[in-house]
Amino acid sequence: MQQILMFQLTPSSQQQEQFKRAYTSVMIVPTGVGAAIGGYAGDALPVARALSTVVDCLITHPNVLNAAMLYWPMSNVLYVEGYALDRFAEGLWALQPVHQNRVGLILDAGLEEDLRLRHLQVADATRASLGLPIVECMVTDTPLKVEIWIDPESGQSTGRIKHPDSLLRAVETLITRSRVTAVAVVARFPDDDIGDIDAYRQGKGIDILAGVEAIISHLVVKNFNIPCAHSPAVSPAPVSYPLCPKSAAEEIGYTFLPCVLAGLSGAPQYLVKTSEFLERGCITSRDVDSVILPINACGGDGARAFASNQKIKPLIIAVKENETVLSDTPTKLGIEAVTVSNYWEAIGVIAAHKAGVDPISLRKNRSSIMAQMELPLENAHQSMDIVVELLKTGICFQIAISSLYRKRWRGKDQLWKLQVKTLYNSIVAVTVSICQLKMVSIL
Missing domain, CATH: 1.10.287 (Helix Hairpins)
Structure with a gap:
């Protein structure tokens, strides 16, 4: 009887886990900045996969998770658009996990017939083979007219769309008519302005399309507060050999849309800060335990907001191996960060942090409190x-x-x-x- 009583009072391992708060990490790789890892076709996705097995919840953005025709479902990873991620970091928005979104698809009126059909086939395929809730597709009333270029000062890819109002009208129509809760956008990108794509395909250049992609999704999220991601439509490039493996995901199909639809189908909803945050089980910036960034890409709104959080400051981890065209290092910006050589080390630091272990205690040389007291003596x-x-x-x-x-x-x-x-x-x-x-x- 005594043994039975002791067994009943001993909590199971699952019950013991309930006494610990979920560990949440944010992974950021800015788009269009030539990141050595994450600056190509979903080449940061392996990092996210590995990191997701260590943390309880991983928050990241489409540039990390999108790999054109390829994607990888992870139940504890939240797919958050870049503008929304910045507002989340600032404490202005919260993330509400969902079981499913009603996804709407918007096609640029500038698409040729064959490109339009290819993207409609992707929508049908994801509905039939993956069961994704793609509820309606519509075409903008005016061609969006995308322009792309490289910023001569920062070296980042950027650009604009000449008719943003046409895109916003299409989104509003989908929300009103079909009650969509997430939107995928496919815009026609110019073929004659992508001569620099060859360097990108060899793993040496900048993704010249990425800057405008971010501008498009930012525009939708800023105006409607719903998840959005973009897939560029371009004419198929001629076969290239050799080809950098980091760019290969964009060479194996006609569109980049499958990963976008998969990501948006389970993306969290964005809620403006209210007292309902806790009541509705939302995730806020105060829940973030660590943030992992490229070594010289720490100057974005989200990174600065996390680093300046005075109440609950997460552990900032800067990865040396992941360099970009930017120069915003933690030292330059006065950000307190742990600098690691690569993502191997970064994941190890996060594992130690989650376990409540000082990462320094995992190294050969360890500081001594006694040694620190000898100097005053x-x-x-x-x-x-x-x-x-x-x-x-x-x-x-x-x-x-x-x-x-x-x-x-x-x-x-x-x-x-x-x-x-x-x-x-x-x-x-x-x-x-x-x-x-x-x-x-x-x-």
Whole structure:
């Protein structure tokens, strides 16, 4: 009976886990900045896969998870658009996990017939083979007219769409008519402006399309507060060999849309900060335990917001191996961060952080509290020697003044006697004060 009672009172491992708060990490790789890892076709996805097995919840964005025709479902990973991720980091928005979104698809009126059909086939395929809830597709009333270029100052890819109002009208129609809760956008990108794509395909250049992709999704999310991701439509490129493996995911199909639809189907909803956050089981920036970034891409709104959180500051981890065209390092920006060589180390640091273990204790050389206390003790011995010398000097002065006082006391007027007394008392007071200050510094 006693053994049975003890067994009943011993919590299971699953129950023990309930006493710990879920560990949440954010992984950021800015788009269009030539990141060595994550600057191509979903080449940061392996990092996200590995990291998702260590943390309880991983929050990241389409640039990390999208790999054109390829994707990888992960139940504890939240697919959050970049603008929304910045607002989340600032504490203005919360993330509400969902079981399913009603996804709407918007096609640019500038698409040729064959490209339009290819993307409609993707929508049908994801509905039939994956069971994704693609509820309606519509075409913009005007071609969006995308323009792309490289910013000469920052080196980032950027651009614009000439007719943003046409896109916003299409989104509003889908929300009103079909009650969509997430939107995928396919815009026609110019073929004659992508000469630099060859360097990108060889794993050396910048994704010249990515900057405008971010601008398009930012525009939708900013105006409607719903998840959005973009898939560019381009004419198929001629076969290239050799081809960098990091760019290969964009070479194996006609569109980049499958990963976008898969990601949006389970993307969390965005809620503007209200008292309902906790009541509705939302995730806020205060739940974030760690943030992992490329070494010189720490200047974005989200990164700065996480780093400046005064109440609950997450562990910031900067990865040296993942360099970009930017120069926003933690040191330059005054951000307190743990610098690691690669994502192997970063995941190890996060695993230690989650376990409540100081990552330094996993290294060969470890600092000692005793060693830290030795320096003040050495200084104390030196200070005591100085105090002793001061006392000796003060005593000598006192003896000299006393001797002078006794020898010349007789026959002197009262003013002279007062001056001698004052000098004597001042020397004594100064000596005592210096000794007291030295003793305080020792303690």
